[in-house]
Amino acid sequence: MTATKPTNAAGALVALRFDRDVLWALDQTALPWHERELPLRSAAEVADAIKRLAIRGAPLIGVAAACGVALEVAADPTAATLARATDLLKAARPTAVNLAWALERVRAAAAPAPEGAALAAAARAEAEAIHADQLAASDGMAAHGADLLGSDAAPAQLRLLTHCNTGALAAPGRGTALAVVAELARRGRLERVLATESRPLLQGARLTVYELGRLGIAHELIVDAAAAGLIAAGAVDAVIVGCDRVAANGDVANKVGTYGLALAAHANGIPFVVAGPTSTIDPACPSGAAIAIEERAAGEVRSAATETGPQALAAAQTSCRNPAFDVTPAALVTALVTERGVAREPSPESIAKLLA
Amino acid sequence: MTATKPTNAAGALVALRFDRDVLWALDQTALPWHERELPLRSAAEVADAIKRLAIRGAPLIGVAAACGVALEVAADPTAATLARATDLLKAARPTAVNLAWALERVRAAAAPAPEGAALAAAARAEAEAIHADQLAASDGMAAHGADLLGSDAAPAQLRLLTHCNTGALAAPGRGTALAVVAELARRGRLERVLATESRPLLQGARLTVYELGRLGIAHELIVDAAAAGLIAAGAVDAVIVGCDRVAANGDVANKVGTYGLALAAHANGIPFVVAGPTSTIDPACPSGAAIAIEERAAGEVRSAATETGPQALAAAQTSCRNPAFDVTPAALVTALVTERGVAREPSPESIAKLLA
Secondary structure, eight states, X not given: OBOOOSBOTTSOBOSEEEOSSOEEEEOTTXXXXXXXXXXXXXXXXXXXXXXXXXXXXXXXXXXXXXXXXXXXXXXXXXXXXXXXXXXXXXXXOSSOHHHHHHHXXXXXXXXXXXXXXXXXXXXXXHHHHHHHHHHHHHHHHHHHHHHHHTSTTSOSSEEEEEOSOOSTTTSSTTOSHHHHHHHHHHXXXXXXXXXXXXXXXXXXXXXXXXXXXXXXXXXXXXXXXXXXXXXXXXXXXXXXXXXSEEETTSOEEEETTHHHHHHHHHHTTOOEEEEOOGGGEETTOOSGGGSOOOBOOTHHHHEEEETTEEEESSOXXXXXXXXXXXXEOGGGOSEEEETTEEEESOOHHHHHHHHO | OBOOOSBOTTSOBOSEEEOSSOEEEEOTTTTTTOOOEEEEOSHHHHHHHXXXXXXXXXXXXXXXXXXXXXXXXXXSOSHHHHHHHHHHHHTSOSSOHHHHHXXXXXXXXHTTSOTTHHHHHHXXXXXXXXXXXXXXXXXXXXXXXXXXXXXXXXXSSEEEEEOSOOSTTTSSTTOSHHHHHHHHHHTTOEEEEXXXXXXXXXXXXXIIHHHHHXXXXXXXXXXXXXXXXXXXXXXXXXXXXOOSEEETTSOEEEETTHHHHHXXXXXXXXXXXXXXXXXXXXXXXXXXXXXXXXXXXXXXXXXEEETTEEEESSOTTOOBOOBSEEEEOXXXXXXXXXXXXXXXXXXXXXXXXXXX
């Protein structure tokens, strides 16, 4: 671990830094209580950090996985290691497609290179290219999303609701949905943000509140169950969330609770906007029904992360179900914001157009 | 405090016991970690226990408030004290109408009595009558609700989802919605219950899981945000919840998060059933828009109750919104189950019929 401030020269949060032979990852399980970076030196260490959500957010785990492969083949630049590291990291989490997408990019770039320094260099260069692409994608989403939500027809000062964490801790740069929020704030079009706590792992209470505080953006924290009632009460102009996988028909898998927010937005006539890089779109997945939903350990539901570590909220033997994601049908999505532009009322046609 | 087991001769939970000059209340803030009873000796002590949710559940706070008035006029059996105690307790919580209803019953019964022993006896008798009425109401709801949900057309083994706590800790007897669940289990018609944790105060994780465990009913705990996705995934046959106030048009105020469950049930074509005694119906309230929604302290959102006491989940200064309830429009309610019978698709007419 290191005491290095996880920020760049401009003071922005840096969730991942790829040093010569170490991937430094801001430990997201320790925030907001401790700002510390984990030094990751192998594919297995990166896979473990992804599994236990020290690194999280669909675009960020894609970048981290690519770096994990590059680390592994730097130590042993063979085709066998390239394949092994790719398989190991692909299995870390099942739902976000960015992971598989980034790994396939690294594999495809490195596989043709001769074993040895050239293979290692090709993997490294592709991992860095993925990082750079996702950084640029964040700026693209911010601009397109702010143009959409901050149109002349919208309220002058928007009150947005967001779920989970979709900022610099979830994707390179300013993030996905939170990049749109930050851009609207920069343009003077944001009144405030309602941030859901996002149980069980509290990415909203721990990470989004931390990021919004750093950015100086006015915000209020709510329990997940309060969102629908506040939307019905007229406290929200639009909902904006990220995504972990978008099917070819526009169905969206995202953090558990997203579908309920989409139902509430739809029932009350406010926009429900999803932001994600095109790397989150899975053209091979026909619809949400084909998306594997990760079920995580019961202990996450029975406890909560606190300053003093995890604390039990329920009796030790309580049976739990713990789906980490849910699926929002395309029909409930007002618009999908990507770095290449916006698909309004996403459909197979508009999704295909974004990928063309 | 006492070490007395808070159970009756049949082993059922007893949330309130009215002794000679003490109201013993099971301290619901300490469950499931500690089973302890609080001795309450005045209206102010009862009001405080209601405010900080040591006593909670719409029917139970009505009974407790009635006992609080009886305690106070036992010590000073005057019309002035009757009025003062009633006003003090009415201000304890704003949303549940049972509180106002029970207080008005005690006031109306005691006010005509001459000051002195007769006034004290009248208040005491009415408080005990209210307790007995609500106990009987629990059995009535259990029977009507189990007849409704366990009809021949329903699955042989029901998978129900419930929210917050609506059992013996929320209402005398077996409770409201959880009484229906227990009755279905008794009839051999229940497969299992999905129980939402019910943030911020975790009445599901702490109280419902505790009650279902005592009853030997199979259950799984979920975070609130997981409910809608599990309903969409086909894991739930019906949703059953309690209520804190039902308007004359059938709109329902209940624990925050209820509205979102109703939207999810409606979107996926499963019944959304509300159970409550007729004392929860407020004929003077025309619709949900007229129901005052209590906003509680931000500290409840920023922290969680754990075995070692409240623990911070977010930074200390985080701004929060904390509505304790939300409103579900009557159009989303499949049926309202009361001790007097069931109003299917509640309307002003069917609600009025229940009260006639």
